[in-house]
Amino acid sequence: MQPVMTKDNPDSKSVAVATLGCKVNQFDSAALQSGFVEQGATLVDFNQPADVYVINTCTVTAKAAAQSRQLIRRAQRANPRARIVVTGCYAQISPDSIRKIIPATARIVDNSRKHLLVAAALADTEQEESTAESAATPGDFGPAAKINLLPVKAFAGRTRAFLKIQDGCNNFCSYCIVPYARGRSRSLLPAEVLRQAEVFSAAGYREMVITGIHVGAYGQDLQPRWSLLDILSMLVGHLPAIRFRISSLEPTEISAALLQFLAGTANVMPHLHVPLQSGDNGILRQMNRHYTTEDFAGIIQDIRCHLPDAAIGADVLTGFPGEDETAFCNTRSLLAGLPVTYLHVFPYSRRPGTVAAGMDQQVDKTTKAKRVAELRNLSTEKKAAFYTSQLGTVRQVLVEGATRHDRLRRGFTENYIPVACEAPVAAANQLLRVKLTRLLADGTVYAEVQGEAEPAAGYSNNFL
Numbered sequence: 378m379q380p381v382m383t384k385d386n387p388d389s390k391s392v393a394v395a396t397l398g399c400k401v402n403q404f405d406s407a408a409l410q411s412g413f414v415e416q417g418a419t420l421v422d423f424n425q426p427a428d429v430y431v432i433n434t435c436t437v438t439a440k441a442a443a444q445s446r447q448l449i450r451r452a453q454r455a456n457p458r459a460r461i462v463v464t465g466c467y468a469q470i471s472p473d474s475i476r477k478i479i480p481a482t483a484r485i486v487d488n489s490r491k492h493l494l495v496a497a498a499l500a501d502t503e504q505e506e507s508t509a510e511s512a513a514t515p516g517d518f519g520p521a522a523k524i525n526l527l528p529v530k531a532f533a534g535r536t537r538a539f540l541k542i543q544d545g546c547n548n549f550c551s552y553c554i555v556p557y558a559r560g561r562s563r564s565l566l567p568a569e570v571l572r573q574a575e576v577f578s579a580a581g582y583r584e585m586v587i588t589g590i591h592v593g594a595y596g597q598d599l600q601p602r603w604s605l606l607d608i609l610s611m612l613v614g615h616l617p618a619i620r621f622r623i624s625s626l627e628p629t630e631i632s633a634a635l636l637q638f639l640a641g642t643a644n645v646m647p648h649l650h651v652p653l654q655s656g657d658n659g660i661l662r663q664m665n666r667h668y669t670t671e672d673f674a675g676i677i678q679d680i681r682c683h684l685p686d687a688a689i690g691a692d693v694l695t696g697f698p699g700e701d702e703t704a705f706c707n708t709r710s711l712l713a714g715l716p717v718t719y720l721h722v723f724p725y726s727r728r729p730g731t732v733a734a735g736m737d738q739q740v741d742k743t744t745k746a747k748r749v750a751e752l753r754n755l756s757t758e759k760k761a762a763f764y765t766s767q768l769g770t771v772r773q774v775l776v777e778g779a780t781r782h783d784r785l786r787r788g789f790t791e792n793y794i795p796v797a798c799e800a801p802v803a804a805a806n807q808l809l810r811v812k813l814t815r816l817l818a819d820g821t822v823y824a825e826v827q828g829e830a831e832p833a834a835g836y837s838n839n840f841l
Contacts, residue, residue: 390499392418393427395448398435400588400624401559402465404541405491406433408527412495423448429460429498434467436554438726442467442474449478460484462498464491466558470730488559492525524563528573531580536777536788536806537622538577542570542608543589548627550654551665551732552697552725555590562594567608574612574619583806584620584646584775587612592623593630606635613644620775620791625650625692628668628676636683647687648793649680650721654694656708663699663736670711681716686767688718688793693752696725696745698736705748712755718763718793720756724749757820764794764813764822771812771827772796776804787821795821 392413396406409431410420421427430452434445445467452461461483463475469488476485486494524544532538545560546553565573577585587609589595596603605626612621621644628651639645651673655661658669680689691712695705712720724745727734772790776798786800788809798811811824 389417389419390428391421391426392429392431392498393421393423393425393452394431394433395423395452396433397441397444397448398433398437398466399590400539400586401541401544401590402433402435403532404529404539404588405465405527406431407529407532407539409433409491409494411528411530413499414530416495416499418499423452424455426456427452427459428456429462430455431462431464431494431498434463434465436465436467436470436558436728438723439728440726442471446475446478449475453480460498462486462494464488464494466555469558470554489525492527524565526565526569528576530576536582536775537584537586538580538582539588539624540570540574540577540585541565541588543592543595546591547594548591548667549665551663551736552694552728554728554731557730559590562591562598564595564597564599564603566599567603567611570608571611571615574616578616578619581806582619583808584622585612586622586624588624591627593626605630606632606638609638609642609645613642617644620644620646622646622648622793623650625652627652628673631676631680633679636679640683646791646793647684648690648791649684649687650690650692651676651680652692653708653712654692655697655700655704656693656711657700657704660697660700660704660708663733664694664697665732670707674711674715677715677717686770686792688763689716690719690721690793691717692721692723694723694725695748695752696740698725698733698740699738700725700740701738709752709755712752712759717759719760720752722749722752722756760820761816764816764820767792767794768813768815768822771810772824774798774809774811774824776800776807776809778805796824797821798824798826800826 394406394410396402413420432445432448432452435441449461449463452459461479463479463483464486468475468485472485484497486497543562543564545562546556547562549556574585593605595605595608626649653673654664654666656670661669677689680687693708774788774790774796776786776788778787784799785797786804787795787797789795796811797817800809810827812827813822813824815823817823
């Protein structure tokens, strides 16, 4: 990860932050980086020698847990005398596993105390260090009844900012460890959401991604209660020049009122990501998912009806215990027949502590790999068909930077089509009107610029 910013202080401590996992973890790491800079630290790349290494871990899959351990060992090799601080979901779920591989001077900070991590990492005394450390216990967030406030100044090397409005989850899907690692659903107060959004706007960001562990549950724990539609309405009203994008919503949370709002609101992007997980009703019940395949199909058709040009993504988890060939074929057949744009496909990963880990009929790795490959091929076909259907249309693209071809700049349209176009370096972080002309071999769409770039107020070189 590239540093967000540094302070010119030769005596300051150098800090490297590595992040694994979801957009919420990325937001948290950006907040930690902002906090380190505020305290006078210098941010360096994780591959460089540093005085302090922070590893923000993930445990959603066995692979993510293994990657977390690898990063901890890499930090130890890079500077054996450095202070190592491990946080995130793997630290929350498996602190004993981490303690076996970290030196005695290292610290584990659980998710409920991330707001104390910066002070602990920079502390000069052992007593100060221990302030943020606790005995991390899966699902036990103790007094953390409210979401911790983790303000962010900027995101390293990103044109769009992640706006975290919520943390935790109450769903307890049978395969998922996240509720134990993140705790119950907790929402950021509306005033704090708006304050963070205004910070991003002032920093020059043109687009914000509304994110959380369970975004659709926003506001249910607040008094008075709020909803996702409430917070979206507030944000688009206060910041009409900002493009907002919703990260992910459960099928049961996409209402007619929300779709009507999206269809009538220009600065909320026509792009929804809807987890399916399985296209077989028996497997959905085993997963503790509270909808049927018929429900899901109806929701996708409703989205397409209200937002005809929207990008629609779906999560699919294949190889779940008991998923026989019939159940898998049901999933593939359902997705093949629906107007979804792309799929995020994952093999089921057995996570100790979840209900599914103890289920019979575990699917072998070879079968899972075969099914993953088949669904990813379907995703490639779906994307190509959607992108082709959009050729000839004129869209707005938020320019991010250069492709591997020096003369081309990349970015995404409102409906999440990756675009490459000929534009100057100065176009980074600007909105261009482009005409989509042809599908390139790498899966992006070539576009022709139709007008002058719109200047970005408060533009910062942090985006380059």
